[in-house]
Amino acid sequence: MIPPDSAKYLAVREAIAAPLRNSGYGYIETPGFENVELFARGVGESTDIVTKEMYAFETKGGDQLALRPEGTASVLRAALEANLHKSGNLPVKLWYSGSYYRYERPQKGRYRHFSQVGAEALGVEDPAVDAELIILADQAYRSLGLSNFRILLNSLGDKECRPVYRSALQDFLGALDLDEDTRRRAGINPLRVLDDKRESVQRQLTGAPLLRDYLCDGxxxxxxxVRDLLTEAGVAFEDDPKLVRGLDYYTRTTFEFVHDGLGSQSAVGGGGRYDGLSEMIGGPALPSVGWALGVDRTVLALEAEGVELDLPSTTSVYAVPLGEEARRLLFAKVTELRKAGIAADFSFGGKGLKGAMKNANRSGARYALVAGERDLAEGVVQLKDMESGEQSPIAVTELLTELKSRLG
Structure with missing residues (x-):
C-alpha cells in the first residue's frame, strides 16, 4: 500500500474508528501472532480458517504460533489477561485496527494480507449493545458516502436451543450426497455446511431446517x-435465516454487511455475539459481541459506487528557494508554518525554478512560496496561488498571518 492510494485506506480507517471513539470504545493493540491453540479453541477446529488458511509455524523454542487470522480471539485474550472485565465498568468497550493473514487463493477483495477495523463490547448480555454496534458500523459506512450496502441479520440461538437444531440439521445433511470433507465438517459443526459457497452443496440445501424455527423463547x-432497536434507529436490515458466519464462536445475534457491487466477495464486514468464547479459551463466563469491517473491501465498495473521498492535500504550501540565502530563509519559514499546523514542504536538492515548480504542482499544494535575491532585498516572498496562477509579494514578517487567513 503506497501513496497516493494509501490515503484512501487511512481515511476509511479513521471514518470507521470515529464513531467508536465517540461511543466509549478505547483503543487496543494486540500482537501480530498468537499461540495456535487460541485460534483452534476459539475460532473452531472445523473452520477453513484453522484447517486450511492459518499461517502456523514453530519457534526456535518449540512454541506453536500463528499469524492472527482474525481479531476477536486476540482482543478477548488480552482483555482477560489484563483483568479489564474486573474493573467494574461493563461492558468493556474496545476497538482495534491492524493487519490479518489467511492463506487462501488471492483474488480481488480477498487477500492473504488484509486490514480490518474491529470493535468488541465485553461482559454484558444486552440487545442494546448488539444494536449499538450495528448502528455504529452503519454510521461509519454512511459517513464515507456508501449507500448500496445491505445489513443481513440472523440469530444462531444459544446453548439451550441450538443443540436441538444441530441434531435436526445433521439428520438432514446425512441424507445428502456430500463429499467426505463436507461430511466430516457436518459431524463437527453442521452449521458450517450452510456457509459452504459451492453450488453443488447449496443446491442440496434447499429445504434444510432453519434455525429460526428452533429458537427458544429467550x-x-x-x-x-435487537430488530426493534435497529428499526427505531432508522437502520434498515434484512432478515436472513440462512446467515452463518465463518467462525464457530458466534451465538444469538449474527450479522453481515454486504455490497452487491463486489461480485462473489460481497461481504465488507460482519460480526455477532459470542457469549461462550471466553470460556472456550479458558476464561470466565463473559457474554460479548463485536464486529470487524474490512478496510480493503470498503475501499473496493467506494470504488464500485464511484464515491470520491474528500481527502485533504498532504501539502498546502510548497517553498521554492532560488539561491542559498533564500534556501535558509524559506527552510526556516517552512518549519514555522509546520509548527503553526500548516502542511508545508520544501524543494530539496537545489533544483532550478522550472523543476521546483513542477514538484510544487505534483505535491498538490494550494500555494507556492518563491523567493530569490531581489525578493529578499525587498523583505518579501512571492506567494503564488497554484489554482488561479495569481502571484503577489507578501512581507516575510506577514507570511504566517497571510497563509492562515487564506487557508482558513
Missing part, C-alpha cells in the same frame, strides 16, 4: 429486541 425475545 432467544426469540432477544432477537426481536
Amino acid at each position: 432467544c426469540k425475545a432477544y432477537h426481536e429486541e
